[in-house]
Amino acid sequence: MEAIHEGGCxxxxxxxxxxxxxxxxxxxSCSWCRKRTGSLIGVSVYFDKNNVQFINAELKTHQLLSDAGRWVxxxxxxxxxSALTWTLEFLPEYRGIAGGAFDAPMFIQPERYVYYQNKPEWLEINGDIRRCPLMPESPSH
Ligand SMILES: [Zn+2]
Ligand SMILES: [Zn+2]
Known part of the structure; x- marks a missing residue:
């Protein structure tokens, strides 16, 4: 049985x-993630797009450029x-979902922190999380 993670706005x-x-x-902590979430950190959870279903979706779409200059x-x-989901120019086979939108987000285990140089000073990050000052060679958006 595959896990099913549900959420919504x-x-x-x-x-x-x-x-x-x-x-x-x-x-x-890029400026796009800060603005779209209204928070200091975005939590981006990417699934294969074919494994994501929206139900009764009345979604509006807007397109913009990320800090790395790619469309989002x-x-x-x-x-x-509520900002819920996005598709990235360089990862079109994935669908991003805002981590905070899941009903039960405890399954979320971050593997990287990008734009780490913008991390708030008071925040400590523990565990096996790769820290990337800006965008790594395998970018997030
Ligand atoms: Zn809503
Ligand atoms: Zn970001």
Whole structure:
């Protein structure tokens, strides 16, 4: 049985389901992640796009450029504005999901922290998490 991870936006209009395990999990403090989350760190959970289903999805889409100069197609709930999911120019076979949007996010195990140079000084990161000052050669977005 493959794991099923469910989540949704804050108002409940959009629900999603991701099957199996993430292909990549990144923490990020680039300006795009800070702005889209309204927080100092983005938690990006990437699944194979075919393993992600959106249910009753009323998503709005906007496209912009990441700090690394690549396009990012972001989707958010048109009712409450929660930023939920995105697709990246260089990882089109993956679908990013905002880590905080999962109902039970404890399965999330970050493997890298990119734009680590923007990490808040008061925050300590423990464990086996690769720290990348900016964008590594295998970027996150
Ligand atoms: Zn919503
Ligand atoms: Zn970022």
């Amino acid at each position: 804050v108002c409940g209009a959009v629900r999603f389901r991701a099957i199996g395990q993430p292909r990549r999990v990144s923490l990020c 197609e972001c989707q958010f709930c048109e009712h409450c504005g």
